[in-house]
Amino acid sequence: MSDFDVVVIGGGIAGVSVAYELSGTHRVAVVEAEAHLAFHSTGRSAAMFIPNYGYGPARPLTVASYRFFADPPEGLADGPLLSPRGVLWVARPDQVSSLGEIARAGEATGSRVFELSAEEAREKVPVLRLEVTGGAVWEPDPQDLDVAAIHQAYVRGLRANGGTVLTSSPVRSLARRGDGWRVEAGDATLTCRIVVNAAGAWGDVVASLAGLEPVGLQPMRRTAFMVAGDPAWATWPMVVHAAHEYYFKPDGPQILCSPADETPSEPRDARPDPLDVALAIERINEATTLDIRSVRSEWAGLRTFAPDRNLVVGPDPAEPAFFWSVGQGGTGIQAAPATAELLAAMVRGDSVPSHIEETGLDLEELSPARPALGRSRLASR
Template sequence: MSDIVIIGGGIAGLSAGARLAPHASVTLLEAEAALGYHASGRSAAMFEAQYGLPTTIQLNLASAAFHHGENGGYTSPRGILFAARVHERATFEAENAAMKMAEISPAEAIALVPILNPDTVAFAAYHQAAYDLDTDRMLQDFARTIRGHGGTIHLNAPVTAIEKPGRWQITAGNAVHQADVVVDAAGAWADQVARMAGIAPLSLVPCRRSMARIPAPGGHDVARWPMFFGTGERWYAKPDAGQLLVSPAEEDPVEPTDAWADDMVLAEGLARYEEMVTAPVTRITANWAGLRTFSPDRALVLGAAPQDPSFFWSAGQGGYGFQTAPAASQLVADLILGRPPALDPQLAAALSPARFA
């Protein structure tokens, strides 16, 4: 049985650990005091199979059965709606085609989201097959699987050194962990982990995305509203615990950090949202930001480093970490365990870090 150390306690690391734990001795190291603290804990928590690059969509589709059925299922109905202004017809049509949305009338859109502004919403589209994801339960279930197979999870364990005198030696806190395989699932910090290990970084780019929570607009019951977007993803809004989350949907490159919302960016995004609705934003009950980390071609990076086949990447999720986790983690586990991948070999090759070599 191999010893595997996974660096990162977000959805990428936990899902990979859960796949590997029945077959190997797994140790997961998380720098923070809680699992899923950074990007995973600040996710929009949606599953829309047609959202993302073609490779991401293939991972989404391969993950659907898990999301809907594993452990009783992690999904609940939500739906998504696009709202476009009169001069945005071309972009609106392109996005509808890419995501297989069905165009509906502005009146039908307003029936779904009563605060949409009939003076600014010229076109709309809707897709019912989009779902809320119970991301917290998914994280906890993956962690439970790791522990249930004898794996260990260490919190408050930032990695400070990685060496390979023979086997990997990973220093985290006051402990040194030995491993045959290292899995780099460190999110925005994945390049930093690679450098410590003497592995060429991928030029990953963490991008901030801000979020505001506002009271239910106009006193409406928002529970059954779909998630709704401006064309070009200039903003989006999503019901959440009786209130509404509104994001400017920005992707501003930043250094790896505990991200905070930028007040000006948030204000500009809320203004774009307000242009499309009849209920102004009068109060924000909370705000935060998370990091979406992208590879140079914006596709996930899953597989062994060309420089060392015992160093595995699970990085570049770019905001699609939960959607893709079941299939992405299965691919990582298959490759580490030397099994034929369950996914199409062409997809596995397209996601391999070898493409950047």
């Protein structure tokens, strides 16, 4: 039996980031079901930082996360966590109206945006087919994230502060004991005052272990794969179809591709469907002269959304010693630092950190008690 102030359930980016943020002031343990941390969504992303992407509060949280990526605390990272990439949003001739919306949304997020002709877009990515490119929006600010280094930085900081990490420890029971919790995880039994639910696609499953009402999480499978590239293409931006039919970006000597699919799934170890890979190849070959014929590696991961697609961050209204950090969707890496800083402030009872407040973030939009989650028992309280 081990006693902690806080037990964080889930060793993906959401779990390790908030565990680190709390470890300076609290005795913290992270419990992870798998033998390796970051085995699920966190290890399967496209590794992008795009402020002009994501729903509602994910955008200000992404903007507020920049300072951690650009200047992480001393001793956490061995090298840069960001590197230049940029995003080129492209549309077919019949879809150019959507480019204006993307440009306006980018400006609202504070990003630099430039509307380009098809010819100008092809100067940036010479494989684009002019006849099917109606125009583009160029954003120079998005960057590549070194996700493994970011995750490792948090684990390193957590351990340096005396935090505990337990792998192969699925939480199977969560019971109220006095003014705290008794957590059974794998072979271990832990006691703590506060539980943080950072279980990704399994967030509602973990809540049900504590007897709490789910928030209605829906995991969505997304497919990605690598094809042969060319080191000479390494400086191309990421190309994202304006209606989210595909994206691709250089990744060293390879190209990372996706059909930008969203297929509802149970919480599970997601696997790619060959049809989704084939669809992406067809769409990218139609839009470019890449002439993709074979795939080097493929994978899938889950992007998990609440019903209104906003993150769910904060204390459960029925159980204030149970904090949620779920529903990260497709922005869980890029928004992780500020989300963790915010949640740690909530756990400590501190005010919202000033660099997050400055973004105009509306805490109600994140609340586990918000009406959009339709939690019946809570609505009657």
